[in-house]
Each structure stands twice: as structure tokens, then as C-alpha cells.
Amino acid sequence: MVITIVGGGATALAFLYNYIASVPSGQQPETTVYLVEKRGVFGPGAAYARDVSSNLLNTKTGFITPFHDRPGDFYNWLRENEWAWWRNFPAFDLHPDSYAPRPLFGMYLQAKMAWMVKHALTVNVRIIQVDAEVNDIAMVGNSCVARTNCSLTLTSDHVFLCCGTLPAKPAAFAGEVGRILPSPYPVAELPHRIAPDANVGIVGARLSCIDAVIGLVESGHRGPIAIHSRSGYFPCVRGTQGRIVPKFLEQGHLEALVRQKGRLRLTDIVDLVRQEIAHATQGDLPRDMPLPPAPPKDLAAYLEQEIELARSPRPWQAVLYSTNAVIDQLWMALRDSDKGLFLSDYFSAFMSYRVSIPTENAARILRYLKSGQLSFHAGEFAIEADGDGKPVIRTSSQAALGYDYLINATGSPRATKRLESTLLANLLQRGMAVEHPLGGIAVDRHNYEVIGRFPGKTRLHAMGELTTGTFFFTSALDINARHARNCATAFAASVFRQDSVGMEQAAAAG
Numbered sequence: 001m002v003i004t005i006v007g008g009g010a011t012a013l014a015f016l017y018n019y020i021a022s023v024p025s026g027q028q029p030e031t032t033v034y035l036v037e038k039r040g041v042f043g044p045g046a047a048y049a050r051d052v053s054s055n056l057l058n059t060k061t062g063f064i065t066p067f068h069d070r071p072g073d074f075y076n077w078l079r080e081n082e083w084a085w086w087r088n089f090p091a092f093d094l095h096p097d098s099y100a101p102r103p104l105f106g107m108y109l110q111a112k113m114a115w116m117v118k119h120a121l122t123v124n125v126r127i128i129q130v131d132a133e134v135n136d137i138a139m140v141g142n143s144c145v146a147r148t149n150c151s152l153t154l155t156s157d158h159v160f161l162c163c164g165t166l167p168a169k170p171a172a173f174a175g176e177v178g179r180i181l182p183s184p185y186p187v188a189e190l191p192h193r194i195a196p197d198a199n200v201g202i203v204g205a206r207l208s209c210i211d212a213v214i215g216l217v218e219s220g221h222r223g224p225i226a227i228h229s230r231s232g233y234f235p236c237v238r239g240t241q242g243r244i245v246p247k248f249l250e251q252g253h254l255e256a257l258v259r260q261k262g263r264l265r266l267t268d269i270v271d272l273v274r275q276e277i278a279h280a281t282q283g284d285l286p287r288d289m290p291l292p293p294a295p296p297k298d299l300a301a302y303l304e305q306e307i308e309l310a311r312s313p314r315p316w317q318a319v320l321y322s323t324n325a326v327i328d329q330l331w332m333a334l335r336d337s338d339k340g341l342f343l344s345d346y347f348s349a350f351m352s353y354r355v356s357i358p359t360e361n362a363a364r365i366l367r368y369l370k371s372g373q374l375s376f377h378a379g380e381f382a383i384e385a386d387g388d389g390k391p392v393i394r395t396s397s398q399a400a401l402g403y404d405y406l407i408n409a410t411g412s413p414r415a416t417k418r419l420e421s422t423l424l425a426n427l428l429q430r431g432m433a434v435e436h437p438l439g440g441i442a443v444d445r446h447n448y449e450v451i452g453r454f455p456g457k458t459r460l461h462a463m464g465e466l467t468t469g470t471f472f473f474t475s476a477l478d479i480n481a482r483h484a485r486n487c488a489t490a491f492a493a494s495v496f497r498q499d500s501v502g503m504e505q506a507a508a509a510g
């Protein structure tokens with residue numbers, strides 16, 4: 001059997017780990033896996049690529065792991081391999097509760113991928129790492145034929161898309177080329193593209209904006225920086241709480257609720273969250289989290305208060321985090337009309353509360369705000385060009401704010417047509433994949449097979465950010481690792497069931 005995996009990040013690693021664990025010891029068919037990664041580095045992916053060490057993980061060192069049955073694997077690796085990383089990350093305080101630099105986690109993933117390549121050989125699986133970009137996939141008979149940017153043709157029986165967070169297509173801009181940066185990454189490059197005294201605008205106020213602001217200032221940027229957020233929300237600050245075992249937001253309770261009520265409303269889910277928070281706080285709803293929360297009016301005052309609150313446990317954060325285990329179940333239980341309402345009206349608020357930042361990064365942002373170097377602007381705007389070709393933000397009150405450079409830090413769009421990927425464009429055009437109305441491409445939620453325009457099996461599967469319309473929240477490592485595990489075990493079950501049926505038929509015929 002031959003398999004092609006497109007993308008060599010954390011999701012691909014989790015998929016391989018679980019697939020290899022599912023190969024029955026009695027049957028180890030010779031298998032070749034082409035692992036195709038356009039960055040040429042296998043393991044870190046885009047999320048944990050080499051970059052500045054101020055890009056922090058948003059999950060604690062002791063918790064984050066791509067392997068469901070190896071809790072603390074990252075922390076253990078750091079302890080055992082200090083000699084390999086400390087020179088590059090001398091300021092990192094190794095502790096299970098610390099937030100490690102993402103590139104350090106990338107180093108770990110790279111080491112684990114190298115281990116995986118060796119380990120796979122013990123079950124007759126040969127992983128061939130291919131440094132290329134897959135630009136197209138077509139079905140030829142029962143085979144999937146993948147074509148790369150360097151004219152390689154890879155023929156396989158099955159393809160798994162683990163393409164991760166794809167960049168947005170650059171927005172049309174009438175001004176000078178290079179004045180709008182389509183993404184802040186790699187942050188290490190920003191000082192080479194932006195002069196230290198330049199006036200910089202950043203569009204978006206989530207984690208990639210925070211990476212960009214901190215990366216710029218810490219590398220010596222002296223000019224003013226302005227954040228523009230359409231929603232006005234800003235991430236909250238992570239408290240000192242640990243994790244909880246949910247009582248209401250768990251599979252059995254949700255199944256019973258759906259049996260009783262049918263498809264849920266948003267208000268049902270808000271009630272569940274409230275019940276869970278009340279349970280976690282022994283009856284008290286937290287004073288720091290009204291539902292739905294309003295965006296902050298004054299970011300500095302908000303961060304001061306958040307930093308203060310984050311000195312103590314914030315059980316509601318543990319509750320929101322615990323939804324990771326059932327987030328797709330919640331999403332599928334929700335009525336379609338409420339899914340649309342949630343995405344249009346509440347998604348920004350949800351993200352600002354669900355994806356929190358460590359105190360050290362909040363304190364830096366607060367310091368820059370207080371020094372006057374950083375400002376925050378909430379509200380709708382349009383991007384225009386001035387007479388010199390520089391970007392101008394035109395606010396809804398018609399104020400014109402001019403910048404030397406604008407950085408787009410809004411992340412990956414949900415709509416597939418707005419993603420910059422030749423492969424996706426070709427898959428959609430061929431009808432091998434169709435857009436999901438709520439984002440990404442449509443997949444079967446049980447076996448992760450990509451749903452195409454034509455009936456029948458496509459032999460194409462997808463995991464991770466591309467499946468956001470089906471599974472909703474696909475922006476956390478543990479969630480994508482869980483999907484990779486489900487996909488790998490469903491796939492292995494189908495392959496080895498077929499094999500054993502074939503062997504039984506051959507034995508009966510013989």
C-alpha cells in the first residue's frame with residue numbers, strides 16, 4: 001500500500017503515530033508513506049516553525065502533546081534533551097506550568113518526527129520525506145496521483161491532507177507592493193522588512209497580532225504601532241487554574257440532552273457552560289465573566305484588570321478549555337441557523353475568552369500601551385492607499401489613519417476560496433472537494449473522507465484546519481491530534497478489515 005500525506009506538521013505526526021499503532025502485529029503489509037512538506041522541515045509545521053522565542057505556546061509545557069497516551073511527553077523530552085535546546089532558548093524556564101516558545105515545541109516535534117520515521121520501519125512502514133509542495137491531486141482509476149511544484153508525480157492508494165493553517169490570498173491594494181504584509185510570520189523577518197521608526201498598523205487582535213507587536217518591539221522597533229480590531233475583542237489572560245473533569249460538557253450528558261431536546265440552540269449551550277462553571281466554582285458564577293462579554297472599552301484598563309485576575313485560578317477558563325474534548329459534538333448538535341448566528345455574532349467574543357494569553361505577554365502589551373508606543377482602535381474600517389502608495393485605514397467615522405506598513409494578522413480565513421493554495425483551488429475545480437458552507441472543505445465526520453462533487457469514494461481524507469466547517473474549532477493541537485487519531489484508526493480498521501476478508505476468501509478458495 002502507498003499513502004501520501006500532504007503537510008508534515010503536528011497533525012501529520014499524530015496521524016502517523018496512531019496509524020502505526022493500529023497496524024495489527026500479525027499483519028504488517030509493506031507500506032510506503034510519502035510525507036510531502038513544502039517547508040523542507042518535517043515536524044514543526046507552520047504553527048511551530050523556527051522563529052523568535054517571544055512566540056509563545058498558549059498551552060502549558062506540562063500539558064501540550066500530540067500523543068494522546070503520552071501526557072507530559074514534551075516536558076519529559078525537554079528535561080532529557082536540555083543539551084540540545086538550552087543554547088537557543090537560554091531564557092526559557094523549564095517548568096510544567098511555563099509557556100514555552102513555539103519554535104522550541106517545533107524542535108521537539110522535529111525530533112519526534114525523526115523518531116517516527118525510524119519506529120515506522122519496525123512495522124514495515126517506510127516513510128519517505130519529500131521536500132515539495134503538492135499542487136494537484138487527480139484520481140486515475142483507483143489511484144491518487146499527486147503532482148508537486150517540482151514536477152514529481154506521486155502515485156498512491158490514499159491521500160491525507162494535513163495542510164494546517166493556510167495563508168489568506170493577498171487583498172487587492174491599489175498602493176505600493178510590499179506595504180501590506182499578508183502575515184506577521186516569520187516574526188523574525190519583520191525588522192528586516194520594516195524600518196525601526198516606521199509607523200505600523202496591525203489588522204486583527206488575536207494571537208498572531210500579539211506575536212507581531214511583541215516581536216517588533218523586542219527587536220528594537222521604535223516607531224508607533226496601532227492595532228485595528230473590527231470586533232474590539234482582545235484575548236483574556238490565563239489564570240493559575242489547572243484542568244477540570246467536566247460534568248455537563250461531556251459526551252454522555254450531551255447525548256442525553258440531544259435525545260431529550262433534539263438539535264440544540266445557542267442558549268442551551270450557554271446554559272451548559274453556566275452549569276459547568278457554577279459546578280466548578282461550587283455555585284458561584286464568576287464575577288469576571290458575564291455572558292456574552294462586551295469588548296473592552298479601554299484596553300490598558302482591561303489588561304490591568306485581567307493581569308490582576310490571572311494571579312488566581314479562573315475556573316471558567318478551565319471549563320472553556322475542557323470543551324476541547326466535545327467541541328465538535330457540541331457543534332454538530334447545534335441547529336444550523338444557530339451555527340451561522342454564532343459565527344457571525346459571537347465568534348470573536350468566544351475566541352477572546354477561549355484562547356487566552358500568558359501573563360508575561362499581557363504585561364508586555366500593557367507596557368507598550370502605557371509608554372504610548374502602542375494604540376488600540378476598535379471598529380469597522382476599510383483599507384485604502386494614499387498618494388504615495390502607503391496604506392490608509394479609513395474608519396467608519398471617516399477618520400483616515402496613515403501607515404508606512406500594514407501587517408495582516410487576521411489569521412486563516414474560513415472560506416476556502418479566500419485561501420492561498422494551488423492544491424485547494426485545483427481540488428475544488430476538479431470537484432474532488434467541495435466547500436463547506438461554514439468553512440474549509442466538506443468531510444465525512446466519521447472517517448474524514450473528503451466529500452467531492454461526484455458520488456463514490458475519493459480516497460482523499462482531510463484533518464485539521466481544513467475541516468473547520470464540519471468540526472468548528474480546529475485551532476488547537478489536542479483537538480487536531482484527536483481528529484488525526486480518529487482518522488488513523490478508522491482508516492486502519494477499513495484497510496485491515498479488507499485485508500482479513502481477502503485472506504479469508506483466499507483461504508476458503510484454497
Ligand SMILES: Cc1cc2nc3c(=O)[nH]c(=O)nc-3n(C[C@H](O)[C@H](O)[C@H](O)COP(=O)(O)OP(=O)(O)OC[C@H]3O[C@@H](n4cnc5c(N)ncnc54)[C@H](O)[C@@H]3O)c2cc1C
Binds near residue numbers: 010036132134165474
Ligand atoms: C501561528 C500559530 C500558532 C499556534 N499556536 C498554538 C498553540 O500554542 N497551541 C495550540 O494548541 N495550537 C496552536 N495553533 C493551532 C494549530 O493549528 C494546531 O496546533 C495544529 O495542530 C497545527 O498542526 P497542523 O499540522 O495541523 O498544521 P501546520 O502547523 O500548519 O502544518 C501544516 C503543514 O502543511 C504544509 N503544507 C500545506 N500545504 C501544503 C502543500 N500543498 N504541499 C506540501 N506541504 C503543505 C505547511 O507548510 C505546514 O508545514 C497555532 C496555529 C498557528 C497558525
